[in-house]
Structure formats: C-alpha cells, structure tokens
Amino acid sequence: MAIEIGPGWTIGGGISIVQPPSGPTAGWYVGGFLNTGIVTTVNRITFATDTATASVRGPLSIAKQYESATGTLTAGWVAAGANPSAISSVDRITFATDTATASARGPLSSARYSLTATSDNTTYGWFIGGFSGSATLATIDRITFATDTATASVRGPMSAVGYNGAASTDGTTYGWFNLGRNDSVLLSSVNRITYATDTATASLRGPLTGTRYKNSATGNTTDGWYAGGRRGSALSSVERITYATDTATASVRGPLLSGVETAAASTDSTTYGWIGGGQPPTNSVIQRITYATDTATASSRGNFVGGGQNWAATSGIQ
Numbered sequence: 001m002a003i004e005i006g007p008g009w010t011i012g013g014g015i016s017i018v019q020p021p022s023g024p025t026a027g028w029y030v031g032g033f034l035n036t037g038i039v040t041t042v043n044r045i046t047f048a049t050d051t052a053t054a055s056v057r058g059p060l061s062i063a064k065q066y067e068s069a070t071g072t073l074t075a076g077w078v079a080a081g082a083n084p085s086a087i088s089s090v091d092r093i094t095f096a097t098d099t100a101t102a103s104a105r106g107p108l109s110s111a112r113y114s115l116t117a118t119s120d121n122t123t124y125g126w127f128i129g130g131f132s133g134s135a136t137l138a139t140i141d142r143i144t145f146a147t148d149t150a151t152a153s154v155r156g157p158m159s160a161v162g163y164n165g166a167a168s169t170d171g172t173t174y175g176w177f178n179l180g181r182n183d184s185v186l187l188s189s190v191n192r193i194t195y196a197t198d199t200a201t202a203s204l205r206g207p208l209t210g211t212r213y214k215n216s217a218t219g220n221t222t223d224g225w226y227a228g229g230r231r232g233s234a235l236s237s238v239e240r241i242t243y244a245t246d247t248a249t250a251s252v253r254g255p256l257l258s259g260v261e262t263a264a265a266s267t268d269s270t271t272y273g274w275i276g277g278g279q280p281p282t283n284s285v286i287q288r289i290t291y292a293t294d295t296a297t298a299s300s301r302g303n304f305v306g307g308g309q310n311w312a313a314t315s316g317i318q
Contacts, residue, residue: 023073024315027266028093029054029276029304030078031064032311038063038083043304044098045276046318047268050288050301054276057098060091066113069264069312070125076314077143079108079117079127079152086111086133092148095316105148108141114163117312118175120195127152128177128193129162136161136182142198155198159191166217168224170243171269176224178208178215186211186231192246205246208239216265216313218273218289225289227256227265227275227298234259234279240294253294256287264313276304276313283307 029043040059046052060078067081071093078091088111091102108127115130115137125143129136138161141152162179165187169175174194179187188211191202208226215229224241228234236259239250256275263278273289275298284307287298 021317023269026318027274027313027315028076029264029311029313030069031060031067032308033065034306034308038065045274052302054304058100060102061104065310067312068115068117068127069314070117070119071314071316072121073316076316077125078312080112080115082113086113106150108152109154112137116165116167116177118167118169121171126175126193129158131163136163156200158202159204162187164213166215166226168217168219170221176241178226180213186213206248208250209252214261216263216275218265218267220270220291225273228260228263230261234261254296256298257300258282262309264311266313266315277308279309283309
C-alpha cells in the first residue's frame, strides 16, 4: 500500500519515501488554431513516454490563439492571445488536476497577441511584447503567481518593440528572448531580462545569426535553443545561445526535420526540448532536440491528435 502525502511525495510499502521529481516531467500545449477554428484544447506530452500520442486534458476557459505560456513545476499560466481580436485574459492550469477546465485569473495590463513569456520557475512570470491589433509593443508585464488574480504589473520595457519572438530561461536569474518582428521589419535582436531588476529596460545581447519570427525556444540552465520560425519561408534551422557568453552571436546547431513555424516548445530543463505542432504539414508532429548532441537532426517522437498551430506550451510535473 502506498500513501500520498503531498504532490509527488509517496510513502510506499516498507515506509520507503519516494521524493517528487526535481524537474519537469511533462509539457502542456495549449489553445491555438485547428481546422475547426480557434480552440480551447490542451494536449499533454509525458516526457518519459514521448513516442506515444499526446493526451487531451481539460480545456482552457476560453478559446484563444497566438497566446503565450509559462509557469512553475505545479502550474502553468496562459496569457493573452486573440479570439479573434486581441485579449488580455489569463488562464491557470493546475498540473495535478489538469483534466479540469483552466481557471481564469487576473488579466495582463492590456490586450495583445503574438507575445512571448519567461519565468523564474517559482515566483513570477513575465509576458513580453506582442501586438495590440493596431501597434507593436515593447511592454513587459509581470504576474506574481501567489497573487495571480490581480492585474499584472508593468515592468521595464524591451529595448525595442517586437512580436512573434520566443524566450528561454536559466530558471533563476535571467530570461532571453528574440524580438521577432517590428511591423514589416524582421529582427535578429536578442534581449535579456534580469529578474531581480526587472524595472530596467531589457539589455541587448548578441544576435541570432539571422532574422526569424514565429519561432519557438527551449533550453536548460546553461543554454537556449531557438528553433524554426519564418524568414521568407518556414525555417528548419536551430540556433543556440550560450548564456555565459550571451554577447556573442548565437551558434547554428543541427536542424529540425523540416521547416516549422508557429509551433510551441517545452523542456525537461536538463536534457531534451520538444518542438510541437506548427502550420501544416507539421501541425501534428512532435520533434525532440537532445541538448548534449545538438548538432544532430532533431528526432521524431509521438504526435498530437488533430495537431495545432499558433499555440503555446509550458512544462511541469505531471
């Protein structure tokens, strides 16, 4: 007989104690657009069995696409997006009870879509840039997870306006994001947020090797991988930012299986990153980057039922 004494903690037969995982064990891919239109769907990948088809979980409280997501090991926050115009709403998924409908929380400071997000994995989530429907934004909002029914607070801005970028984090101190595009101008710029001094303007770091937008990003505590996106056509290329030398230009790594745009990414924070979905024909495909051998082509894993594009992803404990 085993007795659960808290999330991830179990006392088994013989009074052995099973500790909770130290890092994410699953990724949640949320919202987006299917052939039927904008959806509330949530899909979950279990990392240990990632060749299986992703499982459908409880929905978001409203349908949205071009949203962004981040979170902690126990919950994910899905912010803003379009339905069909820009919205400011935030949903929270509690991972332990993810078959329930996500709960509506306090909104962002303004409506937007095609934004990106990062988190310190414990206390705060930052939602970055985006497009209001009439203007490209440099705004950065911060959600305090413990008081998430309040309206997000405005922090220091990006170094320039941008949308359709992607972000990675070292999990404690900094968040890195490419700016994506500014109206019709594509950007290679990378900004870094210092979490402890987030009222300052984000600092400009070394660029990507070329412009890209509609890309996704994943990473661990030392590096961030920026994958796919668009530059004239859908890209299969992957670039890596090394956090310790982040003023240098990002390095080109092994590619994805094919060109992918408007996908989403999750990570176990140590070993692998999963790039999922995107515009057809990749909308049901899950690809995995192995961080230690990242010059190799990404490997094909299980798929999504029905697929998805224009969505977001977050990682935590299943």
